[in-house]
Amino acid sequence: MADTPPEPEPPPIIVVLPDGQEATGRLQERHQVPGTWLYKVAIPAWQNTPSGHVEPAWYVVWVQAPDHVKPVPGVSYDDVPTTRLPPPSAEQQILGERRLSGWVLQKLDGGRGPGRGVIHAVDCEEAPAGAPLLTLDKALEAAEHPGTRLCSLCSAAAELDPVLKGFDHGFDGAE
Structure with missing residues:
Protein backbone atom coordinates (compact mmCIF):
# COMPACT_ATOMS: atom_id res chain seq x y z
CA MET A 1 0.00 0.00 0.00
CA ALA A 2 1.53 3.28 -1.11
CA ASP A 3 1.72 6.22 1.22
CA THR A 4 -0.20 9.24 0.01
CA PRO A 5 1.60 12.52 0.43
CA PRO A 6 0.09 14.86 3.00
CA GLU A 7 -2.13 17.64 1.73
CA PRO A 8 -0.14 20.85 1.31
CA GLU A 9 -0.78 23.40 4.03
CA PRO A 10 -2.96 26.33 2.83
CA PRO A 11 -0.94 29.48 2.19
CA PRO A 12 -0.70 32.18 4.84
CA ILE A 13 -2.80 35.32 4.54
CA ILE A 14 -3.17 38.37 6.75
CA VAL A 15 -6.65 38.62 8.25
CA VAL A 16 -7.83 42.07 9.35
CA LEU A 17 -9.88 41.69 12.53
CA PRO A 18 -12.91 43.90 13.32
CA ASP A 19 -10.86 46.13 15.65
CA GLY A 20 -8.16 46.66 13.00
CA GLN A 21 -5.65 44.19 14.44
CA GLU A 22 -4.06 41.81 11.97
CA ALA A 23 -3.51 38.09 12.42
CA THR A 24 -1.85 35.62 10.10
CA GLY A 25 -4.25 32.90 9.09
CA ARG A 26 -4.48 30.34 6.30
CA LEU A 27 -6.41 30.88 3.06
CA GLN A 28 -8.47 27.73 2.45
CA GLU A 29 -10.76 28.76 -0.40
CA ARG A 30 -11.92 31.70 -2.54
CA HIS A 31 -15.44 32.22 -3.90
CA GLN A 32 -16.52 34.95 -6.30
CA VAL A 33 -20.03 36.33 -5.70
CA PRO A 34 -21.69 39.23 -7.56
CA GLY A 35 -19.70 42.36 -6.84
CA THR A 36 -17.03 40.91 -4.55
CA TRP A 37 -14.93 37.95 -3.41
CA LEU A 38 -15.35 35.86 -0.26
CA TYR A 39 -12.30 34.19 1.27
CA LYS A 40 -12.53 31.22 3.62
CA VAL A 41 -9.81 31.74 6.19
CA ALA A 42 -8.66 29.79 9.23
CA ILE A 43 -7.25 31.77 12.16
CA PRO A 44 -5.40 30.12 15.03
CA ALA A 45 -7.21 30.37 18.35
CA TRP A 46 -7.72 28.49 21.59
CA GLN A 47 -10.63 26.27 22.57
CA ASN A 48 -11.74 24.57 25.75
CA THR A 49 -12.06 20.80 25.74
CA PRO A 50 -14.87 18.91 27.52
CA SER A 51 -12.32 17.86 30.14
CA GLY A 52 -11.55 21.52 30.95
CA HIS A 53 -8.21 21.79 29.17
CA VAL A 54 -7.23 24.47 26.68
CA GLU A 55 -5.94 23.42 23.27
CA PRO A 56 -5.06 25.11 20.00
CA ALA A 57 -7.76 25.18 17.32
CA TRP A 58 -8.54 26.84 14.02
CA TYR A 59 -11.41 29.31 13.80
CA VAL A 60 -12.75 29.12 10.22
CA VAL A 61 -14.81 31.95 8.74
CA TRP A 62 -15.73 33.48 5.37
CA VAL A 63 -14.63 37.12 5.04
CA GLN A 64 -14.91 39.69 2.28
CA ALA A 65 -11.83 40.52 0.22
CA PRO A 66 -10.03 42.85 0.10
CA ASP A 67 -11.64 44.53 3.15
CA HIS A 68 -10.78 41.76 5.63
CA VAL A 69 -7.67 40.15 4.13
CA LYS A 70 -4.26 41.18 2.80
CA PRO A 71 -1.80 39.05 0.83
CA VAL A 72 1.45 38.02 2.44
CA PRO A 73 4.29 39.41 0.30
CA GLY A 74 5.98 36.72 -1.80
CA VAL A 75 3.25 34.10 -1.26
CA SER A 76 1.47 32.55 -4.26
CA TYR A 77 -2.27 31.91 -4.04
CA ASP A 78 -2.48 30.14 -7.42
CA ASP A 79 -3.21 26.71 -5.90
CA VAL A 80 -6.02 27.86 -3.57
CA PRO A 81 -9.36 26.29 -4.58
CA THR A 82 -11.23 29.06 -6.37
CA THR A 83 -14.83 29.26 -7.59
CA ARG A 84 -15.48 31.97 -10.16
CA LEU A 85 -18.81 33.23 -11.45
CA PRO A 86 -19.52 32.15 -15.00
CA PRO A 87 -18.92 34.90 -17.56
CA PRO A 88 -22.04 36.94 -18.32
CA SER A 89 -24.18 35.68 -21.18
CA ALA A 90 -24.56 37.77 -24.33
CA GLU A 91 -28.05 38.71 -23.10
CA GLN A 92 -26.68 39.93 -19.75
CA GLN A 93 -23.93 41.91 -21.50
CA ILE A 94 -26.47 43.63 -23.78
CA LEU A 95 -29.25 44.22 -21.24
CA GLY A 96 -27.08 44.85 -18.19
CA GLU A 97 -28.33 44.36 -14.66
CA ARG A 98 -32.01 43.55 -14.37
CA ARG A 99 -34.23 45.03 -11.75
CA LEU A 100 -36.15 43.05 -9.18
CA SER A 101 -39.52 41.95 -10.52
CA GLY A 102 -42.78 42.92 -8.93
CA TRP A 103 -44.78 46.00 -8.01
CA VAL A 104 -46.00 47.74 -4.88
CA LEU A 105 -49.14 49.77 -4.17
CA GLN A 106 -48.81 53.17 -2.55
CA LYS A 107 -52.13 53.95 -0.87
CA LEU A 108 -53.16 57.59 -0.89
CA ASP A 109 -55.82 59.34 1.27
CA GLY A 110 -54.57 57.75 4.46
CA GLY A 111 -54.71 54.22 3.11
CA ARG A 112 -58.27 53.51 4.36
CA GLY A 113 -60.76 51.81 2.07
CA PRO A 114 -60.65 51.59 -1.71
CA GLY A 115 -59.32 55.13 -2.11
CA ARG A 116 -56.69 56.33 -4.49
CA GLY A 117 -53.33 54.72 -5.04
CA VAL A 118 -50.24 54.54 -7.22
CA ILE A 119 -48.61 51.34 -8.44
CA HIS A 120 -44.82 51.50 -8.56
CA ALA A 121 -42.10 49.10 -9.71
CA VAL A 122 -40.55 47.55 -6.61
CA ASP A 123 -37.32 49.52 -7.09
CA CYS A 124 -38.94 52.91 -7.78
CA GLU A 125 -37.62 55.75 -5.61
CA GLU A 126 -41.22 56.80 -4.91
CA ALA A 127 -42.33 53.31 -3.80
CA PRO A 128 -43.33 53.09 -0.13
CA ALA A 129 -40.88 51.23 2.07
CA GLY A 130 -42.18 47.96 3.47
CA ALA A 131 -45.17 47.70 1.11
CA PRO A 132 -46.06 44.11 0.21
CA LEU A 133 -44.80 42.87 -3.15
CA LEU A 134 -47.54 42.40 -5.76
CA THR A 135 -47.48 39.69 -8.41
CA LEU A 136 -48.49 40.58 -11.95
CA ASP A 137 -52.08 39.42 -11.35
CA LYS A 138 -52.39 41.40 -8.10
CA ALA A 139 -50.84 44.52 -9.70
CA LEU A 140 -53.28 44.32 -12.63
CA GLU A 141 -56.21 43.79 -10.26
CA ALA A 142 -55.18 46.85 -8.22
CA ALA A 143 -54.63 48.91 -11.39
CA GLU A 144 -58.22 48.30 -12.50
CA HIS A 145 -59.65 50.05 -9.42
CA PRO A 146 -60.89 53.59 -10.09
CA GLY A 147 -58.52 56.14 -8.59
CA GLY A 170 -51.39 53.30 -29.44
CA PHE A 171 -50.46 51.85 -32.84
CA ASP A 172 -51.97 52.98 -36.15
CA GLY A 173 -54.05 55.69 -34.50
CA ALA A 174 -55.92 53.15 -32.33
CA GLU A 175 -56.67 54.37 -28.86
Missing part, protein backbone atom coordinates in the same frame (compact mmCIF):
# COMPACT_ATOMS: atom_id res chain seq x y z
CA THR A 148 -55.44 53.92 -8.95
CA ARG A 149 -52.83 55.03 -11.45
CA LEU A 150 -49.51 53.64 -12.67
CA CYS A 151 -46.34 55.52 -11.80
CA SER A 152 -44.83 57.12 -14.87
CA LEU A 153 -41.48 57.78 -13.15
CA CYS A 154 -40.58 54.11 -13.04
CA SER A 155 -41.30 51.19 -15.33
CA ALA A 156 -44.73 50.37 -13.85
CA ALA A 157 -46.69 52.24 -16.53
CA ALA A 158 -44.59 50.89 -19.41
CA GLU A 159 -44.85 47.32 -18.10
CA LEU A 160 -48.50 47.19 -17.04
CA ASP A 161 -50.28 49.53 -19.52
CA PRO A 162 -49.90 47.19 -22.52
CA VAL A 163 -51.34 44.30 -20.50
CA LEU A 164 -54.26 46.40 -19.25
CA LYS A 165 -55.11 48.06 -22.56
CA GLY A 166 -53.88 45.47 -25.05
CA PHE A 167 -50.58 45.41 -26.87
CA ASP A 168 -52.01 47.12 -29.98
CA HIS A 169 -53.07 50.22 -28.02
Whole structure:
Protein backbone atom coordinates (compact mmCIF):
# COMPACT_ATOMS: atom_id res chain seq x y z
CA MET A 1 0.00 0.00 0.00
CA ALA A 2 1.53 3.28 -1.11
CA ASP A 3 1.72 6.22 1.22
CA THR A 4 -0.20 9.24 0.01
CA PRO A 5 1.60 12.52 0.43
CA PRO A 6 0.09 14.86 3.00
CA GLU A 7 -2.13 17.64 1.73
CA PRO A 8 -0.14 20.85 1.31
CA GLU A 9 -0.78 23.40 4.03
CA PRO A 10 -2.96 26.33 2.83
CA PRO A 11 -0.94 29.48 2.19
CA PRO A 12 -0.70 32.18 4.84
CA ILE A 13 -2.80 35.32 4.54
CA ILE A 14 -3.17 38.37 6.75
CA VAL A 15 -6.65 38.62 8.25
CA VAL A 16 -7.83 42.07 9.35
CA LEU A 17 -9.88 41.69 12.53
CA PRO A 18 -12.91 43.90 13.32
CA ASP A 19 -10.86 46.13 15.65
CA GLY A 20 -8.16 46.66 13.00
CA GLN A 21 -5.65 44.19 14.44
CA GLU A 22 -4.06 41.81 11.97
CA ALA A 23 -3.51 38.09 12.42
CA THR A 24 -1.85 35.62 10.10
CA GLY A 25 -4.25 32.90 9.09
CA ARG A 26 -4.48 30.34 6.30
CA LEU A 27 -6.41 30.88 3.06
CA GLN A 28 -8.47 27.73 2.45
CA GLU A 29 -10.76 28.76 -0.40
CA ARG A 30 -11.92 31.70 -2.54
CA HIS A 31 -15.44 32.22 -3.90
CA GLN A 32 -16.52 34.95 -6.30
CA VAL A 33 -20.03 36.33 -5.70
CA PRO A 34 -21.69 39.23 -7.56
CA GLY A 35 -19.70 42.36 -6.84
CA THR A 36 -17.03 40.91 -4.55
CA TRP A 37 -14.93 37.95 -3.41
CA LEU A 38 -15.35 35.86 -0.26
CA TYR A 39 -12.30 34.19 1.27
CA LYS A 40 -12.53 31.22 3.62
CA VAL A 41 -9.81 31.74 6.19
CA ALA A 42 -8.66 29.79 9.23
CA ILE A 43 -7.25 31.77 12.16
CA PRO A 44 -5.40 30.12 15.03
CA ALA A 45 -7.21 30.37 18.35
CA TRP A 46 -7.72 28.49 21.59
CA GLN A 47 -10.63 26.27 22.57
CA ASN A 48 -11.74 24.57 25.75
CA THR A 49 -12.06 20.80 25.74
CA PRO A 50 -14.87 18.91 27.52
CA SER A 51 -12.32 17.86 30.14
CA GLY A 52 -11.55 21.52 30.95
CA HIS A 53 -8.21 21.79 29.17
CA VAL A 54 -7.23 24.47 26.68
CA GLU A 55 -5.94 23.42 23.27
CA PRO A 56 -5.06 25.11 20.00
CA ALA A 57 -7.76 25.18 17.32
CA TRP A 58 -8.54 26.84 14.02
CA TYR A 59 -11.41 29.31 13.80
CA VAL A 60 -12.75 29.12 10.22
CA VAL A 61 -14.81 31.95 8.74
CA TRP A 62 -15.73 33.48 5.37
CA VAL A 63 -14.63 37.12 5.04
CA GLN A 64 -14.91 39.69 2.28
CA ALA A 65 -11.83 40.52 0.22
CA PRO A 66 -10.03 42.85 0.10
CA ASP A 67 -11.64 44.53 3.15
CA HIS A 68 -10.78 41.76 5.63
CA VAL A 69 -7.67 40.15 4.13
CA LYS A 70 -4.26 41.18 2.80
CA PRO A 71 -1.80 39.05 0.83
CA VAL A 72 1.45 38.02 2.44
CA PRO A 73 4.29 39.41 0.30
CA GLY A 74 5.98 36.72 -1.80
CA VAL A 75 3.25 34.10 -1.26
CA SER A 76 1.47 32.55 -4.26
CA TYR A 77 -2.27 31.91 -4.04
CA ASP A 78 -2.48 30.14 -7.42
CA ASP A 79 -3.21 26.71 -5.90
CA VAL A 80 -6.02 27.86 -3.57
CA PRO A 81 -9.36 26.29 -4.58
CA THR A 82 -11.23 29.06 -6.37
CA THR A 83 -14.83 29.26 -7.59
CA ARG A 84 -15.48 31.97 -10.16
CA LEU A 85 -18.81 33.23 -11.45
CA PRO A 86 -19.52 32.15 -15.00
CA PRO A 87 -18.92 34.90 -17.56
CA PRO A 88 -22.04 36.94 -18.32
CA SER A 89 -24.18 35.68 -21.18
CA ALA A 90 -24.56 37.77 -24.33
CA GLU A 91 -28.05 38.71 -23.10
CA GLN A 92 -26.68 39.93 -19.75
CA GLN A 93 -23.93 41.91 -21.50
CA ILE A 94 -26.47 43.63 -23.78
CA LEU A 95 -29.25 44.22 -21.24
CA GLY A 96 -27.08 44.85 -18.19
CA GLU A 97 -28.33 44.36 -14.66
CA ARG A 98 -32.01 43.55 -14.37
CA ARG A 99 -34.23 45.03 -11.75
CA LEU A 100 -36.15 43.05 -9.18
CA SER A 101 -39.52 41.95 -10.52
CA GLY A 102 -42.78 42.92 -8.93
CA TRP A 103 -44.78 46.00 -8.01
CA VAL A 104 -46.00 47.74 -4.88
CA LEU A 105 -49.14 49.77 -4.17
CA GLN A 106 -48.81 53.17 -2.55
CA LYS A 107 -52.13 53.95 -0.87
CA LEU A 108 -53.16 57.59 -0.89
CA ASP A 109 -55.82 59.34 1.27
CA GLY A 110 -54.57 57.75 4.46
CA GLY A 111 -54.71 54.22 3.11
CA ARG A 112 -58.27 53.51 4.36
CA GLY A 113 -60.76 51.81 2.07
CA PRO A 114 -60.65 51.59 -1.71
CA GLY A 115 -59.32 55.13 -2.11
CA ARG A 116 -56.69 56.33 -4.49
CA GLY A 117 -53.33 54.72 -5.04
CA VAL A 118 -50.24 54.54 -7.22
CA ILE A 119 -48.61 51.34 -8.44
CA HIS A 120 -44.82 51.50 -8.56
CA ALA A 121 -42.10 49.10 -9.71
CA VAL A 122 -40.55 47.55 -6.61
CA ASP A 123 -37.32 49.52 -7.09
CA CYS A 124 -38.94 52.91 -7.78
CA GLU A 125 -37.62 55.75 -5.61
CA GLU A 126 -41.22 56.80 -4.91
CA ALA A 127 -42.33 53.31 -3.80
CA PRO A 128 -43.33 53.09 -0.13
CA ALA A 129 -40.88 51.23 2.07
CA GLY A 130 -42.18 47.96 3.47
CA ALA A 131 -45.17 47.70 1.11
CA PRO A 132 -46.06 44.11 0.21
CA LEU A 133 -44.80 42.87 -3.15
CA LEU A 134 -47.54 42.40 -5.76
CA THR A 135 -47.48 39.69 -8.41
CA LEU A 136 -48.49 40.58 -11.95
CA ASP A 137 -52.08 39.42 -11.35
CA LYS A 138 -52.39 41.40 -8.10
CA ALA A 139 -50.84 44.52 -9.70
CA LEU A 140 -53.28 44.32 -12.63
CA GLU A 141 -56.21 43.79 -10.26
CA ALA A 142 -55.18 46.85 -8.22
CA ALA A 143 -54.63 48.91 -11.39
CA GLU A 144 -58.22 48.30 -12.50
CA HIS A 145 -59.65 50.05 -9.42
CA PRO A 146 -60.89 53.59 -10.09
CA GLY A 147 -58.52 56.14 -8.59
CA THR A 148 -55.44 53.92 -8.95
CA ARG A 149 -52.83 55.03 -11.45
CA LEU A 150 -49.51 53.64 -12.67
CA CYS A 151 -46.34 55.52 -11.80
CA SER A 152 -44.83 57.12 -14.87
CA LEU A 153 -41.48 57.78 -13.15
CA CYS A 154 -40.58 54.11 -13.04
CA SER A 155 -41.30 51.19 -15.33
CA ALA A 156 -44.73 50.37 -13.85
CA ALA A 157 -46.69 52.24 -16.53
CA ALA A 158 -44.59 50.89 -19.41
CA GLU A 159 -44.85 47.32 -18.10
CA LEU A 160 -48.50 47.19 -17.04
CA ASP A 161 -50.28 49.53 -19.52
CA PRO A 162 -49.90 47.19 -22.52
CA VAL A 163 -51.34 44.30 -20.50
CA LEU A 164 -54.26 46.40 -19.25
CA LYS A 165 -55.11 48.06 -22.56
CA GLY A 166 -53.88 45.47 -25.05
CA PHE A 167 -50.58 45.41 -26.87
CA ASP A 168 -52.01 47.12 -29.98
CA HIS A 169 -53.07 50.22 -28.02
CA GLY A 170 -51.39 53.30 -29.44
CA PHE A 171 -50.46 51.85 -32.84
CA ASP A 172 -51.97 52.98 -36.15
CA GLY A 173 -54.05 55.69 -34.50
CA ALA A 174 -55.92 53.15 -32.33
CA GLU A 175 -56.67 54.37 -28.86
